[in-house]
Structure formats: C-alpha cells, structure tokens
Amino acid sequence: MTPTLRITGLHFAYPDGSVALQGVDLTVAEGERVALLGPNGAGKTTLVLHLNGILHGGSGSVEITGVRVDPADRSRLADIRRRVGIVFQDPDDQLFMPTVAEDVAFGPANLGLRGPELHERVTEALDAVGMGDYRDRAPHHLSFGQRRRVAVATVLAMRPEVLVLDEPSSNLDPASRRELYEILTGLPITILMVTHDLPYALQLCDRSVILDGGRIAADGPTGDLLADAALMERHRLELPFGFNPLIRRT
Amino acid sequence: MSAAPLFLDRPSPVHRLAPEVKIVATVLFTIVVVATPREHVLPFAGFAVLLAIVAAIARVPAFWLLKRATIELPFVLLAVWLPVAGHGERVDWLGLSLSVDGLYGAWNIVAKGTLGVLASLLLAASTTSRDLIIGLDRLHCPSVFTQIATFMLRYLDVLVDDARRMRIARLSRGYDPRFLWQVKAFAVGVGALFLRAYERGERVYLAMVSRGYTGRLPVTSGEPAPAAQWVASAMLPVASAGIALATVLA
Secondary structure (H helix, E strand, O other): OOOOEEEEEEEEEOOOOOEEEEEEEEEEOOOOEEEEEOOOOOOHHHHHHHHOOOOOOOOOEEEEOOEEOOOOOHHHHHHHHHHEEEEOOOHHHHOOOOOHHHHHHHHHHHOOOOHHHHHHHHHHHHHHOOOHHHOOOOHHHOOHHHHHHHHHHHHHOOOOOEEEEEOOOOOOOHHHHHHHHHHHHOOOOEEEEEOOOHHHHHHHOOEEEEEEOOEEEEEEEHHHHHHOHHHHHHOOOOOOOOOOOOOOOO | OOOOOOOOOOOOHHHHOOHHHHHHHHHHHHHHHHHOOOOOOHHHHHHHHHHHHHHHHHOOOHHHHHHHHHHHHHHHHHHHHHHHHOOOOEEEEOOEEEEHHHHHHHHHHHHHHHHHHHHHHHHHHHOOHHHHHHHHHHOOOOHHHHHHHHHHHHHHHHHHHHHHHHHHHHHHOOOOOOOHHHHHHHHHHHHHHHHHHHHHHHHHHHHHHHOOOOOOOOOOOOOOOOHHHHHHHHHHHHHHHHHHHHHHHO
8 A cells, every 4th residue: 555655765955055864764654643753953844844845856755645746846746735734833834814714715725625615624624623613713812722723724624645743732731732632633644743742742643753863763663762761862852851651641 | 912903893884895895985085185176175174074974874983083083193293384484475363474375285284184094094993904905905906915914914913922022031131221322132122023024934935835825815705895885985985076076166
C-alpha cells in the first residue's frame, strides 16, 4: 500500500548557505500519528515547509500518497496543498479573515468550492473542532485555545490526507490542551506533529522520530525513545520534571 | 481598541441597507454639498435637515454625532483666521474689521466640512468596517486596496496588543519617559514593532499559500443590493441636488 507520506534523501540549504536538512528519509503510513521531535534549529520547520512545496530546491523527494511534490507543476501543487494541511504555531498567523467562518472558507474557496457546498464544508470543519457556535465571531475575540482549534478547522475544511501540526500544544492551558487531544484523536487522519511537548507526544503518538542536525536520528515507539536517557541527552531532549515515560496513560 | 469604534449597532432601515448603496449615496451627497456655491446659505440648512432625517431614521443620537464631529475642529480653527487675514472689501463688526471674502471662505469651510464629517459619521455608524470593505469590493474598488484594508482590520488589534505588551515590558524595567532624550527606547520599540509586523506578514503569507492562495481572495458570498435599496438611498443625494438647484436657479 502506498504510504501517505514518503520522504527520501531530502537535502536543503538556505540561500545564506546554512544547511538545514542533510538527507532526511521518513515514511508515514495512512492513519499513523507520528511526533517529530528535536532541539531548536534541528530543521523541523524546514522539513514541514517541504511537505507542501513551500520550500524546495535541494535534492531528494517528497511524495504525498504516491504523488511527488514538484514546485514546477503548479496545478499539481494546488492538489498537494489540499492533501497536506499545515497548522502553524501562532493561530494569529493562520487566522487572517474578519470572521471565523470566512477564514475556514478561505481554503476550500481556493479549491473552487462555492455556495451551499462551501457552507457545508465550513460547518463540517467547525463542528469537528467543537467551534460551530462561533462562525460569525472575529478571531481576535476568541481565547487562544479557541483560536488554535479554529486554526485546525481552517485546514480540516480542505479535507487533507495528512494533518501537520507545528507545536499544537504551545501556550495552551491544560484544559485546552486536553480538548485539542480529544479532537485530534477523534480525527480519522494521518497526523505529523512537531513538538517540544514530550508528554503530549507520548499521549498522542505511538511513533516518534527525532530530527537532529538535519537528519533523522531515531525512529521508534514514542515510549521507548523517551525512556532511552542516553539517546535523549544526545539530542538535547529533556523530559519535564517528575515525568516518567514508562508509566503509560490508562 | 476595537476594530469598529464608530459603529452603532441599531436595528434601523439605514443599517439594513447594503453597504455599497450607502457609500455611493454618501459620496454623491458630499459632491453636491461641495459643488453648491458658498454665497447661498439656505441650501446648507436644507442639507443639514436632510442629514438630521437620516440620523433619526438610523437612530443615531445627535449628541453622539456632535461629539465625534469634533474631529474637524483643528481644520475649522484655521478657518477662523480667514476673516481677519483676508483681503478686499471689509465690514465692521463688534469693532473688528473683517474681510467679506474671508467670511465667505470661513463659512465655506465650516459648513461644507461639518456636513461632510456628519455624513461620513452616519455612514460609519450604520455600517461595520467589514461591510464597508465588502461594499467597496462590490463597487469594483481594486482588490489590492480592499485586501490591504481587510488585513489592516484584522491585524490592527494584534499590533496594538503587541505595542501595549512591549510598553508594559519597558515600564516594568524601570523605563519612565519624561524627557525628550528618553524617546530613544520608544523609537526603538516602534522599529521592533515594524520588524515584528513584517515578519508576521511573511508568516501569514506562508499560511495562506499553504491553503492554496494564488493572489486573489475568494469572492465573498452575498447578494448585490436590490434596486429598491438603490432607490431608497438615492433619495438623499437627489433631494440635496434638488435643493441646491432650486436655490441657485431662483
């Protein structure tokens, strides 16, 4: 079966010469939830921006359900951007329209949806994150946790095949964090989650990969990786005080 | 700071009019006012009565309007000097020698300015900022302008919030601006704010491209104004043009 995401030998250097990715290989199967861990500057965000062709130009390839991401092929790129939904870290970057509903409609409208079909898409996405009652509110009048949920909805409205989340739990209070967990685990979708929040990775994702120095340094069950103290230390990863990864949630 | 500080939420027929018809009516009314020769005093009274009728229908209190109309005071203050400094034929009044031409000039500025400000205030009071942009869009205002206005509307609050947080952070570190040479920290703060806004612009753009943005915002749904609304709102400029013509011809 074709994996949802297949990255092979991906290299990338920024125009100023700093090398961000040096041969990343990663395969994610359909329906998997994978956490992408790594210290600051490991190349996580660079990798994410390759998934829908925003960054390109190095060697190697990215395939989404068998379709190669090729920035030169503009019509296919639009389809790739529908299949890969990226939720950025700051919801204020993602939500730019005057009302929640208009913002959620932005993506599907770019795909050519109009009228009742578009309306239905917006309702479906907002209901999926429990924000159906906030359609006509202005994004800046929502709480941070609500804005993050709407940001997830803006991407779900495009019915993506893989949902990529950049630091989904950052700045959330524990209740909002749990609500987002419940929403994400309820979605029948492949998830790649970039995070520094190791307990959240353990809670949400059975599998984790550690990216360091532009390479995949480790790939395995999240619990095993977090319990490997030597591996963790090598890659500047630290568990929160008092957290024991061997005690799994019930 | 709210995004719509001039909007008065009232259930009125004026509020229910489509934004584009109100914009057109306001602009035409202002053109009639400006085109009316200043030597005629009566038509201006007529215009004021027309505005009072609109304000009554829109349920905008007179005091609310007058308070906000004080924005024109700095401009009107200049007009006060015209009768004193003007040339030509002069009249004596309370021991002052005033220029007739200057008096007409001052009257011209005060009357036309006040009517223009009141008309704009009525438009702003009965139309949300968002609807104003939609109206401009339907009037085929270039999308570059409406897009910029949309973004300004959305990010003004975010920027004001940023500026407020930076100011609090400065004050918390003992900054107490009282002298001119202390303005440096403020100026640097403004620079930092610009950089932040610029960087946020980049991030917002990336997030938009990820959702399929190609340079055009999707067409906002909604019906164009029915003919009855155009007729209703045309009454203001038509009546004012009638008054102006009648007095000029008489």
